[in-house]
Amino acid sequence: MASSDGIRTFTPSSLATLRGHFTGLDTSLHGSKWDQLWTENFAPWDRGVPNPALDEVLTERKDLLGSVKLEGGKRKKALVPGCGMGYDVLLLAAHGYDAYGLEISENALKGARKTEAGSAGKEEYAVRDKGVGKGKVTFLSGDYFKDDFVKEVEGDGKFDIIFDYTFLCALPPSLRPAWALRKSQLLSPTGRLICLEFPSTKPVSSGGPPYALPPVVYEGHLPRPGQELAYDSEGNISTDKLGEEAKDGLVMLAHIKPKKTHQVINIGVDESGKVLDWVGVWAHK
Template identity: 55%
Template structure:
């Protein structure tokens, strides 16, 4: 049984803490309270191994229409560095990793305390080997953003237009109650640049939806339902399971999944008792 599925004091505390939080404002405040209390059971202390591997050696896509899994500069825009956004970045490990791979990386947090911690990590561990650049790669900038992902206020501190070439989601969607998923899918669609990529490390895929959250159960079908239907309210059963038979056709403007695979490595929490990876990676693009 994965660690996250085992009853623990930490899990009970999380369930209790968020039991009445539904709206974006109240939900964000609840996360900020945990940061202020230094209660961070989700913090692993280093970037996701799955993202490390993807950035270092991206696998090939089987799609002939979208063969490139990571965003590339257009021929007329070679001088501009690509921009990456990590919403709900926490201590910012993945932000620093993206900067090391040449992205101008933005870490967004609703919690000021979380951003304080991220800046400490950048100062104390930003020179660690895992954040070293490859030969020929120019390190990107790191910018910490304070704000709500679902509102535009933070975009004033983003260089250029308010669009990102890469948006990375790992444990961000799993932190949001299901009622916020339509807004999540709409926002990803709005913030992704025309030739950009959304990368989702899908977790937790193994737990039943009836156990609640956070983290909320996220089998691949949840991503496959919401991202192609930005902003749509989808139907869930009383047990929290998505009712796939109730889905309408995808939106013409919705994101398209161009790749779906299991990483060779992930955080320890993403393995089952037999040592098998339970996480998935999905890569999305505009049609």
């Protein structure tokens, strides 16, 4: 199912199809199944443009993110795992970052390169600061949980910005400890992790993908990367059983309610247009 223009939402039918596509499958097979969906042009999550909440944070919260360039003038590197059609990668480049989009789906990467090829002259990808200029765009094929793609990244393979959106919600809860550990490993010592928390109000018991991601999921896992956390029978984190935060854990710098996000009714916004998503900005201790 391809996305259409205007306000879009996951229909009950597309949600059921998406859940059924992964039911009972070993997680090692998920990559090929996502590629199959892209091949079939089934992408109800695809909005066709960058998320305005990311643009807002990049524009208005430089107090959290700092300069786009490092000392010496070298550009900071940004990563978007599960980048899909590449919209947010191109937005990060427009803000001046050398931006990397990572995808396990070759068909999604074909779409991302097509998006880049057609991006010239589009307002959403215009250079935000002419003094800084536009960063380089690189799309990588690889598995987020493995190191192969890191060999193609300039420098030490760590990133100054990591943007996570429609990525964690695509992963089954069993992968959350590894997801958090990987974030800790890939984020540079002074880097910032930007998590657009989506879907934050979806019932946890409804399953996925997309899996419900209330703020407590991030608050539980990111300070304890790699640790298995206790969940109750309904799928909620047992907050009374959380252990000590790890030395390599991340700390939240800000929890932001964005002015805008993608218009996904009853998932990103409610029926009145009120934003349901949150943005968390994280860093190393």
